[in-house]
Amino acid sequence: MNKAKLKRTYQIANLLLATVLTAASYNAYANTEVLIRTSFTAQENSDSFQQMGRSHQRFDGDGFHLSQAVLSTEQRLSDSWSAAAVINGYSDGKKRFGFSQAYLKYRPLTASTIKPEVKIGAFYPAISAENTDMGWLSPHFLTNSAINSWIGEELRTGGVEVSLRQNGRQVRSNWSWKILGSLFKGNDSTGTLLSWRGFALHDRQSLYDDRVNFLPTPGIVSEEGLNAPAWTDPFREIDGRFGYYVGAHLAYKRSAELKYYYYDNNADPNILDPDRIYAWHTRFHSVTLRYKYNTELTVFSQLLVGDTLMGENIVDNDFNSAYIAAAYDMAPYTIAARADWYQVNDNDDFMYDPNGSRGRAFTLSAGRKINDNFSITGEWQVNSGTQQNLRFFQNNERFTEHLFQLALTATF
DSSP states (O other), rough: OOOHHHHHHHHHHHHHHHHHHHHHHHHHTEEEEEEEEEEEEEEOOOBBBGGOOOOOOOSOOSEEEEEEEEEEEEEEESSEEEEEEEEEEEESSOEEEEEEEEEEEEOOSSSEEEEEEEEEEEEOOOOOSSSSSSSOOOOSOOOOOOHHHHHHHHHOEEEEEEEEEEGGGTOOOOOEEEEEEEEOOTTTTTHHHHTTTTOOOOOOOOOOOOOOOOOOOOOHHHHHTOOOEEEEETTOOOOOOOOOEEEEEEEEEEEEEEEEEEEEEEOOOBBBBBBBOOEEEEHHHHHHHEOOSSSSEEEEEEEEEEEEETTTTTEEEEEEEEEEEEEETTTTTEEEEEEEEEEEESOOOOTTTTOOEEEEEEEEEEEEEEESSSSEEEEEEEEEEEEGGGGTSSSEEEEEEEEEEEEEEEOO
């Protein structure tokens, strides 16, 4: 790690540590948590996609990194209203410090067994079975699945979500449910990374006003091609249209939960903004299942199936991904394993921009809680597959990437 990079890492860490002191005085009025994670990574010495390289990994080569610095706070404003925000800091990426979520929540007190809730602002839909910890982190893995790595990169609600829910205990039933719907703006470029880079596995969440780079394929960046930049602004509004999603949750006692979501950003694929960032019409179905076998063992899985379109059939891709994971908690130790599959199918005829990719990954993680504030985690991952646009940069389309991480996490 060079001196400039190390200095930026220390600056962000010091800022988050200062925030801890603020949070301590603020905690009488709000639920505030701070997490700082420093990781040592060992991997192939190749440029990551953030450096417009071929690697699907977040970091370049071996070294120490500030992988997560998170402040998550929720302030109760009244009996019915609360405000929440998540602020993130990183040692990598275009934007090193900013917010990933900020919203108001309205949950009125009511005697009715069916209770309403409204969220307004910037937030994640509750679509993930694995990212259930503070700040939309995973409690079991250092890296997210391919599905949730992409959701953390390109998908965020900037709008309103309305839901109705019923707790089974209140009506003496084993079953609880929730239905919801949302209108949003600002996800017009969603689908760019899946098409022009493919799925990746990491834990970096895009911040607002962030940029995510990818490999500059000639058919994308050249004037003879699409003349587009080799980066995307994940939450840019381009066409002025609203997107939407609908969802349903069904839970049995506290042992099993099934979620279904349908998402459509409703973007006009023929609109191009002054930076030559295209709008992509992206839709998908998501199904998640989480089952708690006993107090120690939890199994969870997710399936994502969708498509994305840009221009008059300039880019027309189907995508799908799935994972299955298990976590065994035998305090103070935790062991978790996950298997991922992912694929992007290129259906258009634009030969200078091949988008097809497919792959699989296996991740094994082991952690130990040292005390109430510190834990240590080791994780190994192998990710391999094919990506058609790699043939512009190497002799074949294949890739295999190994990653080992050792992380120290502090929470306050």
